[in-house]
Amino acid sequence: MSLGNTALLDENITVETKNLLCFRDDRCLFAPISEEVRVGGSLEVKGRNGSGKTTLLRALIGLHRQTRGSFSISTSFLYQGHKLGLDESMTPVENLVWFQALNGRKANQSSAFRNIDFVGLAEKADTPCQFLSAGQKKKVSIARWLDSEKKLWLLDEPFTSLDTESSNVLVSIFDKHLVNGGSIVYSNHIDAVYTPSSEVRLEPVELEDLEEC
């Protein structure tokens, strides 16, 4: 599975961008981004609200087409946007089983329950998601990543609405994924929850600078 408009030469690089710009209604959102993420590496996308963090992540997976410059993704990826992708009328376990089936795996109730338990939601496993709090819903979405076979995780604000304890659980999940040869690109606006191997700050760009791009 590969996305983007350049061929990658180095097998160890999972995401690469060269002078990537994203536009929205002809407005350039941030200064050019040139980054690469290696196997076992993580990239934190920082920036104030509205700086284009979400747009950058969506551009990488082909959901935002107004771009300039080049980028590519060389491996299977998992995307988690602001919208968590949970069906409100379904229980956490049902949502996980659905996600397994959607990603071509055999539906497995017991592993779904195990993952729900891992993020600390065991007692809510059979409560429809509409009765869960924002943080609990977030945990359900995190539980879905646990048995994912996708190598690259692209996560939009994964730490938002999590309490300290759950943030620590997420950090350990990140570490485990990276040790297993995965890589992570995530956006964050909260300070120092996780120490990524590299980070990029999205800076607003002036009109005259843009002429050069």
Place this chain on the structure above:
Amino acid sequence: MLVRREFIAIARNPSLVINPLMFLLMAVTIFAITLKPILGDMGRAAGGLIWVLVLLSSLTSLDSLFRKDYDNGTLEQLLLGEVNPFFLVLMKCFTHWCSSGLVMVIVAPVIAMSLGLSQDLYGSLVLCLLVGTPAISLIGLVGAALTVALGRGGALLSLLILPIMFPVVIFGGGSIDSLVMSGEFGGGLIWLFATSMLALGVAPIATLFALRLSIEI
């Protein structure tokens, strides 16, 4: 599993089935109490009426077809997942048809009775609706996919798809009319079937493109 989820979703939210059905039965009742005393029985008007009412009541459920999935982000996950999105679109269409078209096919004899259609024609009416209602779901799917990103796109959705539905109503109404007149379908049923088949060929592809457009915002 994916298909099962769709049916579970419908089962937990029965208004998706009940609302269009109640709309249909109410509208039929209104026609029955206003026109029937004047006309005696609907005669040749019944065919057209039945199809117009079935079409309008299907519209009431179309707007919500992708709306919930779009709002909660499952639509993104569906299109990014590893299952062929073409299959997912067909699945959506099938479940919509089961929850609206099929239900209307089942209550068709009740409608026919209210409008004073002859009893011998009930079977043929059911067949006619069975052949034609998939076209309504298929064409409606395209409109729902196009308008899902527009917030409340209900009115626009109707404007977009009603003109494309004309053949369904024309051939559907025509075939019931020839049933009433001569007791046979004539060519109407074949054309209705052709419309459904054409929609089956074109609509899923168009829906897929429309959904991609809608989530690329």
